[in-house]
Amino acid sequence: MNTQRTNFHQLLNAILIAAAFFLGVGFTGRPVAAVQLTAKTARAFDQYVRAVEARSDEELAAHRNFLYIDALPQPQKNQAYGELQRGEILIQRNDQCASSHCAPIPGGLIHDWIGLVFVPGVSMAQALSVLQDYDRDAGYYQPQVIKSKLLEKSGGDFQVFLRLKQVEVITVILDTQYHIRYTRLDRAHVYSRSYSTRIAEVENAGTPQERDAAPGNDHGFLWRLDSYWHFYQADGGVYIQCRAISLTRDVPTGLGWLIGSFIEKIPAKSLRATLSETHAALLDQFHHEKEAAQ
Numbered sequence: 001m002n003t004q005r006t007n008f009h010q011l012l013n014a015i016l017i018a019a020a021f022f023l024g025v026g027f028t029g030r031p032v033a034a035v036q037l038t039a040k041t042a043r044a045f046d047q048y049v050r051a052v053e054a055r056s057d058e059e060l061a062a063h064r065n066f067l068y069i070d071a072l073p074q075p076q077k078n079q080a081y082g083e084l085q086r087g088e089i090l091i092q093r094n095d096q097c098a099s100s101h102c103a104p105i106p107g108g109l110i111h112d113w114i115g116l117v118f119v120p121g122v123s124m125a126q127a128l129s130v131l132q133d134y135d136r137d138a139g140y141y142q143p144q145v146i147k148s149k150l151l152e153k154s155g156g157d158f159q160v161f162l163r164l165k166q167v168e169v170i171t172v173i174l175d176t177q178y179h180i181r182y183t184r185l186d187r188a189h190v191y192s193r194s195y196s197t198r199i200a201e202v203e204n205a206g207t208p209q210e211r212d213a214a215p216g217n218d219h220g221f222l223w224r225l226d227s228y229w230h231f232y233q234a235d236g237g238v239y240i241q242c243r244a245i246s247l248t249r250d251v252p253t254g255l256g257w258l259i260g261s262f263i264e265k266i267p268a269k270s271l272r273a274t275l276s277e278t279h280a281a282l283l284d285q286f287h288h289e290k291e292a293a294q
Helices: 005-023 040-059 074-085 124-131 134-140 256-293
Strands: 090-093 108-120 146-152 158-169 168-186 189-203 224-234 237-249
Touching: 040 108, 040 224, 040 237, 074 090, 074 108, 090 256, 108 256, 124 189, 124 224, 124 237, 124 256, 134 146, 134 158, 237 256
Parallel strands: none
Antiparallel strands: 090 108, 108 237, 146 158, 158 168, 168 189, 189 224, 224 237
């Protein structure tokens, strides 16, 4: 199965591949010194996120553009809905910093992508029941999710722990926590916002010396990950949209030529895989429930 949390480890896959090259691991074969997440970098990321959320709040209040394709001219909008109903996945990169809302971020890189998929034959209730089944993530998403736990639930608020593992050139294990809030606008529209509240690199994982590095004082593989999901029930199924905004260290001087294509291609490829797996997982769950009821 696949849920909102699938995006955590799928996007992480893209980030870690790029980060391995950022750090020069491909050349040296050795880990490099830790880098510090500075207050200036964190503030710039927070400013970026605030600008994104301010625009989203305006659109939600005005009941417009719940899905990003709704902002397209009518012919392109009709075409996009048709592609989704034929099983295609739509992906695009956002570039909020190209607008007047924020300045280029110092000391870090923002990765901002949005994707959309349509899952036919699934109700909102069925989709959310799977999406919010956080305790079972470690079973669903091995080997990338090693441990998962619902820490706390209160109404539409969830506190979630995930231990993530990624093997790309090097092996990285991260202990991560998220605050996720679901908001129902009406029977057909639900959205959620997920904020990473703690991300720590795990040192000497699986040994008696295992410990978490101080968050923000590590190799900079992943410092922040905020995810914005929209669920729209219509046309005999549910449209699922994910926008993932993450923060990593910036590119060391002289390596821009090497990792430029990673920034452009890998996050989109990973988000596409996330939505594809979500589509397959929800269909699988729906068919199992249908068979059990017969």
